[in-house]
Amino acid sequence: MEYRYKTVLLKISGEALQGPLGFGLDPDTVDDIATQIAEVSRDGVRLGVVIGGGNIFRGQALAERGLNRVTGDHMGMLATVINALAMQDALERQGLATRVQSAITMVEFTEPYIRRRAIRHLEKGRVVIFAAGTGNPYLTTDTAAVLRANEIGADIILKATRVDGIYDRDPIKYPQAVRFTEITYLEAINRKLQVMDTTAMSLAMDNGLETVVFNLQKQGNIKRSIMGEQVGTLVRIGD
Ligand code: UDP
Numbered sequence: 001m002e003y004r005y006k007t008v009l010l011k012i013s014g015e016a017l018q019g020p021l022g023f024g025l026d027p028d029t030v031d032d033i034a035t036q037i038a039e040v041s042r043d044g045v046r047l048g049v050v051i052g053g054g055n056i057f058r059g060q061a062l063a064e065r066g067l068n069r070v071t072g073d074h075m076g077m078l079a080t081v082i083n084a085l086a087m088q089d090a091l092e093r094q095g096l097a098t099r100v101q102s103a104i105t106m107v108e109f110t111e112p113y114i115r116r117r118a119i120r121h122l123e124k125g126r127v128v129i130f131a132a133g134t135g136n137p138y139l140t141t142d143t144a145a146v147l148r149a150n151e152i153g154a155d156i157i158l159k160a161t162r163v164d165g166i167y168d169r170d171p172i173k174y175p176q177a178v179r180f181t182e183i184t185y186l187e188a189i190n191r192k193l194q195v196m197d198t199t200a201m202s203l204a205m206d207n208g209l210e211t212v213v214f215n216l217q218k219q220g221n222i223k224r225s226i227m228g229e230q231v232g233t234l235v236r237i238g239d
Pocket of ligand 1: 012013014015051052053054055057058059060072073074075076077078079080132133134135136137138139140141142143144
């Protein structure tokens with residue numbers, strides 16, 4: 001089996017885990033994603049996974065309801081740890097070796113994030129789930145994904161979403177929206193397309209890391225995108 005990318009950082013939004021529930025975690029949905037991850041991991045792809053927390057808490061949304069923003073962000077980061085543990089459990093039930101490394105130390109049930117140790121786990125074929133984002137408020141797990149991707153030397157960032165890629169308009173609101181097969185980070189930033197937040201995109205752009213945005217709900221899409229098939233939208237560095 002020929003994979004184009006050998007080391008991959010997969011970003012899964014919290015919402016991707018909620019499945020039909022609309023909030024929180026749907027165990028069947030987590031299991032489906034774990035099955036997709038297990039297949040490529042068994043084929044030897046080195047996989048780092050960053051999980052979001054938007055299915056439980058987002059700091060900005062809490063701040064809009066009157067909470068302190070930093071407290072809200074701390075709650076959001078804790079939400080990502082809950083999701084990471086759920087994903088670890090599902091991956092272990094697939095028979096994979098995994099580690100959760102958290103940017104906020106919680107040594108009773110996660111390892112602290114230690115870059116060299118994370119790389120060693122990947123070399124040994126373990127899936128490393130990076131939890132608690134960057135450990136800092138005012139940032140998102142998209143930024144954490146780009147940061148960790150750079151740190152582990154990933155060949156690509158895979159951003160798993162609920163739509164088939166990046167469109168010129170919101171495809172849920174506008175059925176005539178057109179999907180890009182490729183776009184540059186600058187164009188995505190300038191057109192204010194909802195790809196990743198601008199901090200994440202500029203970090204990826206400045207460090208030469210491309211992103212594939214694709215639909216996680218289509219079985220086999222993780223594998224197809226790692227094989228380099230045209231799945232979703234490729235976000236390029238530009239000239
Ligand atoms: N968060 C944070 N710093 C980080 C990553 C996340 O403060 O480095 C908080 C922030 O409140 C964010 C929440 O955790 O809204 C959940 O992450 P995110 O919104 O990125 O989750 P996703 O949209 O991917 O589900």
